[in-house]
Amino acid sequence: MAHAPSAASGTSASRHSASRQPSATAIVGLQWGDEGKGKIVDALASRFDIVARYNGGANAGHSVVVGGERFALHLIPAGILHKGKPAVVGCGTVIDPDWILKEIDGLIARGIDCSNLMISDRAHVVMPWHKHEDELREKWLAAKSVEPIGTTKRGIGPCYADKVQRGTAIRIGDLLRPEQLATKLATTAPFKTAVLSAMAQGGDTSAFHYDQAELLKHAAMWASRLKPYITDTSGFLLDQIDTGKTVLLEGANATLLDVDHGTYPYVTSSTTCSLGAPTGTGIPLSSVGAILGVMKAYSTRVGGGVMPTELIATEADRTLADKIRTRGREFGTTTGRPRRVGWLDLVAVRYSVRLNGCTGLCVMLLDVLEGIDTLRICTGYRDASGKDVPFVPDANWLSNVQPVFRDVPGWHGDISGARTMAELPAGARAYLDLVEEFLGVPVAMVSIGPGREQLIHC
Numbered sequence: 001m002a003h004a005p006s007a008a009s010g011t012s013a014s015r016h017s018a019s020r021q022p023s024a025t026a027i028v029g030l031q032w033g034d035e036g037k038g039k040i041v042d043a044l045a046s047r048f049d050i051v052a053r054y055n056g057g058a059n060a061g062h063s064v065v066v067g068g069e070r071f072a073l074h075l076i077p078a079g080i081l082h083k084g085k086p087a088v089v090g091c092g093t094v095i096d097p098d099w100i101l102k103e104i105d106g107l108i109a110r111g112i113d114c115s116n117l118m119i120s121d122r123a124h125v126v127m128p129w130h131k132h133e134d135e136l137r138e139k140w141l142a143a144k145s146v147e148p149i150g151t152t153k154r155g156i157g158p159c160y161a162d163k164v165q166r167g168t169a170i171r172i173g174d175l176l177r178p179e180q181l182a183t184k185l186a187t188t189a190p191f192k193t194a195v196l197s198a199m200a201q202g203g204d205t206s207a208f209h210y211d212q213a214e215l216l217k218h219a220a221m222w223a224s225r226l227k228p229y230i231t232d233t234s235g236f237l238l239d240q241i242d243t244g245k246t247v248l249l250e251g252a253n254a255t256l257l258d259v260d261h262g263t264y265p266y267v268t269s270s271t272t273c274s275l276g277a278p279t280g281t282g283i284p285l286s287s288v289g290a291i292l293g294v295m296k297a298y299s300t301r302v303g304g305g306v307m308p309t310e311l312i313a314t315e316a317d318r319t320l321a322d323k324i325r326t327r328g329r330e331f332g333t334t335t336g337r338p339r340r341v342g343w344l345d346l347v348a349v350r351y352s353v354r355l356n357g358c359t360g361l362c363v364m365l366l367d368v369l370e371g372i373d374t375l376r377i378c379t380g381y382r383d384a385s386g387k388d389v390p391f392v393p394d395a396n397w398l399s400n401v402q403p404v405f406r407d408v409p410g411w412h413g414d415i416s417g418a419r420t421m422a423e424l425p426a427g428a429r430a431y432l433d434l435v436e437e438f439l440g441v442p443v444a445m446v447s448i449g450p451g452r453e454q455l456i457h458c
Contacts, residue, residue: 022289024247026277029254030352032263032301034332034339035294036364036447038062041078041250043445043455044292049245051079052088052237054280055270056252057126057159058099059152061332065450069110075100076107076117077250083113088233091122092270092280093252094159095172097222099126119226120233121173122282124163128215129192130155132208136199149266150303152332160269168192172230175223178216185212185219234282241287249277249288255352256393263395266305274356292444293358295349297366297431299342300330306398309342309378309405320372328368329450343376343405346438351391353439360444363432367448372410375431379438380404408434416449421458424448 025048029035042064045051058074065071066081073080075095080087089095104114134155138148151157162169168188174181189210196208237247253272256262261273270276278285301307311321321341324330330339353361369375381389381401389401411427418424421432424446436443446456 022287023241023245024249024277024283024287025290025292026249026251026274026288026356027292027294028251028274028277028352028356028358029272030256030293030295030349030356030358030361031254031299031345032256032305032307033060033254034300034302034330035254035296036063036362037251037254037294038064038073038078039364039447039450039452039455040292040294040362040445041248042066042081042452044248045079045082045085047246048079048085048248050086050088050237050240051077051082051248051250052090052233052281053077053093053250053252054090054277055092055272056268057094057154057156058096059154059156059268060252062250062252063450064452066452068451070450071107071110071112074103076103076114079248079250080107080112080114080117084116086116086118086236088118088237088281089120089123090233090281091120092276093120094124094126094156094163094270095119096126096154097172097175097226099154101222101225117229118231118233118236119172119229120282121171121176121230122232122234123172124159125170125172125175126155126159127170127192129189129196129208129210130158130162132196133158133192133199136196140199147304150305157269172226175219176227176230178220178223181219182212182216185215189215237281237283241283247281247283247287249281251277255293255356256348258393261355261393263305263393263398266303266395273352290359291356292360292362293349293353293356293441294362294364296328296364297344297369298324298328299345299348300328300339301342302332302337302339305395307340307342307345308348308381308398308401308403309345309376310340311342312340324368328365343378343403344435345378345403346435347378347381347391347403350439351393353441358439358441361436361439361441362445362447363435363443364447366428366431366446367414367416367454369410369431370415371412375408375410376405377408377431377434378403379406406434416454418448419456421446421456424456 062073077087141148253268255273257268258272311317411425
């Protein structure tokens with residue numbers, strides 16, 4: 001078992017020092033999301049000078065329990081729960097201003113200081129038409145008897161699409177330039193009205209008539225309230241790294257949902273793996289040293305797409321899935337949707353570990369598996385002919401593989417009070433040993449309950 005990384009410090013204050021050690025650690029999810037990354041960020045934040053979020057939008061949700069209080073964070077990094085710690089929302093994110101304001105207000109109402117929140121002026125704005133388009137696309141697929149992607153309908157994908165298409169994109173910094181914003185809205189609002197009205201195919205199109213004056217008025221409110229937080233976060237991070245400060249990079253969603261490297265097309269619209277951390281924050285790749293991969297002790301997924309180990313085939317499977325779902329509170333932080341549940345798929349996780357270059361593992365929700373006599377772990381895939389095949393991040397490929405399971409004994413007894421590996425039952429330790437051996441990366445932390453204190457540092 002490995003020790004969790006501590007914050008590295010620079011070897012020289014020189015702005016151009018080539019000998020400086022990597023000063024950033026990335027936290028990434030290794031499955032289909034909801035692994036518990038927020039808890040790991042919260043656990044490590046005190047060891048770092050800055051916490052920075054590098055991708056995604058309000059479609060992601062991190063739950064952190066502090067002193068018995070549960071905090072659900074969607075856009076704001078979990079580091080905000082550490083007073084005085086700069087919490088950066090990087091340029092690789094997409095931001096719904098109404099949502100982040102709601103989140104800020106909610107945190108302040110609960111006594112959380114948000115004065116150190118920093119929002120990139122280069123992050124893109126989720127506009128009303130992005131949410132409408134998201135919903136229309138999902139309805140279109142369903143109407144054509146095609147499995148919808150299963151988005152949260154928060155406008156994330158359409159916003160990222162506009163970012164790439166450029167001509168109709170609006171960035172957070174534009175909110176502070178009303179004349180320039182007015183020009184953009186004069187072009188974009190009529191265009192979106194025409195496109196979305198056509199997509200609605202003769203249905204009620206009143207929602208798609210975007211009043212430019214109302215939009216400018218609303219944007220002025222956004223600008224007024226968000227102005228204290230908006231800044232060049234990349235410049236800030238580069239300056240801080242040059243002076244030896246350390247950064248904890250917080251990823252949203254997870255590797256198997258990566259737009260390039262996930263189980264396409266049932267993925268999100270950003271780079272969710274460690275490869276997205278430098279571009280999503282604007283720091284050099286060489287700054288990233290340790291990479292901690294966060295995984296559940298079992299598998300879950302929300303939305304469409306294949307999950308080879310899903311517990312769905314028999315009534316007994318579905319009953320067990322319900323039991324795990326209830327114990328693990330497997331309902332979306334953002335949407336409340338029940339998550340699909342399956343056995344741990346180490347073949348898929350190994351792919352993620354290799355892609356991310358993980359230096360350590362964080363195994364979450366181990367306590368949820370207590371009391372199950374026999375646990376199953378997927379250690380291989382086979383095709384219809386019985387031939388062993390690899391993991392390929394493609395939905396069509398995965399829909400044709402059969403998981404090869406290894407059965408291992410479970411354990412009984414409440415483990416939520418354990419604080420060392422030695423206090424875990426033999427079955428739980430053997431389960432972790434198998435994970436570590438198969439993945440070839442040491443386990444750094446094990447979560448055995450929702451509380452901040454229920455985390456074993458190995």
